[in-house]
Structures are given as C-alpha cells and as structure tokens.
Amino acid sequence: MTIAGTLITCATLIAVDGDTAKCDGENLRPMGDGAPHVSGFDTPEIRRPRCAQEALLAAKAMARFAELIATPNLRIYDSGERDNTQTHRRLVWMILPDGRSVGQTLIDEGLAVVWTPDYRANWCK
Numbered sequence: 001m002t003i004a005g006t007l008i009t010c011a012t013l014i015a016v017d018g019d020t021a022k023c024d025g026e027n028l029r030p031m032g033d034g035a036p037h038v039s040g041f042d043t044p045e046i047r048r049p050r051c052a053q054e055a056l057l058a059a060k061a062m063a064r065f066a067e068l069i070a071t072p073n074l075r076i077y078d079s080g081e082r083d084n085t086q087t088h089r090r091l092v093w094m095i096l097p098d099g100r101s102v103g104q105t106l107i108d109e110g111l112a113v114v115w116t117p118d119y120r121a122n123w124c125k
Contacts, residue, residue: 003095050123061106
C-alpha cells in the first residue's frame with residue numbers, strides 16, 4: 001500500500017469506538033487500506049446497537065482498536081480529506097510498525113468489514 005499523506009502526531013490518541021479515534025481531541029476516521037470516499041472499513045456501532053450481537057461485536061472491535069492504536073511506533077497519515085458525517089472526521093491511514101493498516105488488521109480478525117459508498121451495515125444477521 002502506498003501512502004501519499006502527511007504524517008501527523010498525537011499527544012493523546014484514544015479509541016471512541018471500533019473505527020473512530022480522537023487525536024488531541026479531534027476525531028479521526030482511519031480508512032484501513034482504502035482511499036478517501038472510495039473504500040475503507042466499518043465496525044459495529046457501540047452507541048445504539050440494534051441487537052445483542054452488534055453490541056458484543058462492537059465492544060470487541062473497540063477494545064481491539066484501542067490495543068492497536070496504542071502500539072508503539074504507530075504511524076498516522078492525514079489524507080487531507082474529511083468524511084461526510086456531522087463531525088467531519090479527518091480521514092487517515094493508521095499503519096502498524098509491521099506495515100499493516102489497523103483497519104485491515106480488524107478485517108482480518110473478523111471485527112470489521114470492508115466499507116464502500118454503497119455499503120449498508122447489518123450486524124444483526
């Protein structure tokens with residue numbers, strides 16, 4: 001994966017849910033191996049889950065996301081784009097020291113799925 005973004009640093013980095021982090025109080029939306037507004041990853045909703053299965057998976061995804069973003073030497077690259085949510089999260093790539101993205105790791109572990117613009121979540125199957 002080639003990254004064409006600006007490296008950013010955070011004094012504090014915390015997980016908000018399984019696919020949103022706060023860097024010094026600003027919301028970040030990692031894209032996994034994706035590209036702004038084209039592809040990324042999605043995790044279940046921690047707030048207002050629609051079923052018990054979604055709530056359980058959301059808690060697991062958030063816990064694992066928190067572990068991954070606490071990895072020493074994690075690199076965060078700003079794409080220069082923002083998402084279309086109310087908070088206009090900065091779209092970033094979070095890359096682990098071994099070169100894998102945080103998002104792809106969550107997908108590989110079954111805690112996230114690939115997101116595309118036509119994607120509609122259904123965690124209550």
